[in-house]
Amino acid sequence: MIRAESLAKRFGPVEAVRDVSLEAADGRITGLLGPNGAGKSTTLRMLYTVLRPDAGRAEVDGIDVALDPLAARRHLGVLPHGSGIYPQLSARENIRFYGRLHGLAGGTLERRVDGLVERLGMTDFADRRAKGFSQGQRTKVALARALVHSPRTVLLDEPTNGLDVIATRAVRKLIRDLRDQGHCVLFSSHVMQEVAALCDEIVIIDRGVVAGSGTPRQIQQEFGGETLEESFVRVLGEREGLA
Amino acid sequence: MSLALLTVFRKEVTETLRDRRSLMSSLVLGPVFGPLLMMGILSLSLERSVSRLDEAVPVIVAGSDNAPNLVQFLREQNLDVSLREGGADQVRKWLEQDGEQVALLLPGEFGEHFGAGEPARVLLFADGSNAKAGRRADRVRAVLAAYSGTIAALRLQARGISPTIAQAVVVDEVDLSTPSSRATLVLGILSYVILLVTLAGGMYLAIDATAGERERGSLEPLLTAPVPRSHLIYGKILAAATFMALALALVMVSLLVSIQRVPLEELGMSANLGPRVALAVFGGTLPFVAVGAALLTVIASFTRTYKEAQTWLSAVLLVPTLPIAVAGLLDVKANAVLMAVPSLSQHLLIQGLLRNEPLPGLYVAISVASTLALGALLTALAGRLYGREQILG
Structure with a gap:
């Protein structure tokens, strides 16, 4: 469960996020949709506590991210944008390392790692060094390490970026599975189709502010348009003066 | 931790x-x-950089008949003397063939000057641009100086003068380094x-x-x-x-x-x-x-x-x-x-x-x-x- 109120963040003269409020409920997939540079990553970064908001506040499962970032991180599974893994470690070792950082050890840790290797279809390459992994394999490792501590809330920054069709499907299936198990999933994307295919709720961000939110149907009704994509373009287009 | x-x-x-x-x-x-x-x-x-003192330094000597005592002294001072016959031109040729060699030429008038108590000239040939020949020449020069000093002291003594008169200053070096x-x-x-x-x-x-x-x-x-x-x-x-x-x-x-x-x-x-x-x-x-x-x-x-x-x-x-x-x-x-x-x-x-x-x-x-x-x-x-x-x- 995530609740953010009026988040704002600036880097020098650039106002990356001006005013973002959103809610992502447990058992729902919430999509953060917006063009490149809209402030999606910055919003997520504030939620997963690597950036401190200049204004506003945010809660993860009732924990204020600014007041107690360590506790918030314990509740979060995070896949940052362009997330890298350690090339000299095997897939399993990469995941295990994060398990240990989350305080897992021994049989519990090994069972978790085994479970994730199975679940994400990593058996073939789980014990190989990550040096020559494909983008899809790397993303799977990064996802597994984000989930190793069974977090209640999952934040994914463009999880299907650079993946082929097969890998994209696997990731989408994982996201749906997480939802069905009652997790709160918040993910960002600039790909309309992806959001349309997956999300229960959509938050559209543009130039650092929320331009619209609701279920896909609600957004379509509110902004008109035959398809969700058309509605999306209208939301943005009104701002750009294109519509 | x-x-x-x-x-x-x-x-x-x-x-x-x-x-x-x-x-x-x-x-x-x-x-x-x-x-x-x-x-x-x-x-x-x-x-x-260290020329070893215990190593015999080879030296070619030409005209050894002109100064047999000197040649004997050289041998005693651990120089590896090889005798050859020839004049200055030949000596130059030998050294051109092997630049590491040094040669000592004892001229015919050496005995005459030596006997008369006049400075007797010897010629030391060495290629100064060759580091090894340079070190060898240093050794030969030192031995010749020692011979010259010994003879000079004997001459003074023969004339009833103490050889120390020729030594105005004596330097004793005390090396403090361990x-x-x-x-x-x-x-x-x-x-x-x-x-x-x-x-x-x-x-x-x-x-x-x-x-x-x-x-x-x-x-x-x-x-x-x-x-x-x-x-x-x-x-x-x-x-x-x-x-x-x-x-x-x-x-x-x-x-x-x-x-x-x-x-x-x-x-x-x-x-x-x-x-x-x-x-x-x-x-x-x-x-x-x-x-x-x-x-x-x-x-x-x-x-x-x-x-x-x-x-x-x-x-x-x-x-x-x-x-x-x-x-x-x-x-x-x-x-x-x-x-x-x-x-x-x-x-x-x-x-x-x-x-x-x-x-x-x-x-x-x-x-x-x-x-x-x-x-x-x-x-x-x-x-x-x-x-x-x-x-x-």
């Missing part, structure tokens, strides 16, 4: 051990081959090598753990782990320190082995570097590892890419050697204030041990305390730097 710190430490060590290239340059090239190469060059140059301290001049560079190699041993790890991690994009997920950021960087510093300590141990072993092969004794020197001294040098230098690891990690934390970090750290590697260079130029002696300067104090400790003049316990304590204090300060600084959100780059 926190669990997260140890987890990060273990991960950094595993990664570095698996990276053959950086392992090669941090633990093999520097610590093992560095001293071997240095000692090899040193012993080569020693062998070349064999060990003489060697230290040659081995003064050793503390440079030890400190540099030690620092370089942890350089790749320091870069990889900071700039490398950021460049690969693995830093951001790491920062989402529920552990204080400072513990992450402390684990990395500990790992860098471990590799530096390993490099230090290796360089001492390598020095210990390679220094045996340098013919220092022939120069009347001895390097006071046995296993015990090597162990003492290791112990005295070990605290410096804390400064080195924290310093390199702090600097690398500021850089954005692996390459940038490499450029910066290569320059920073030289910083700890600056005080040593200044101290070497000014020829400073250890005192309580200087012992509070990390790197300089290690240099002084090492020099004392190699000279077999170990520093007092108080100085050692000052060195250890000040070095560890700076290390702790830099480590705390690294922790603070990692707490800032700019670290994401």
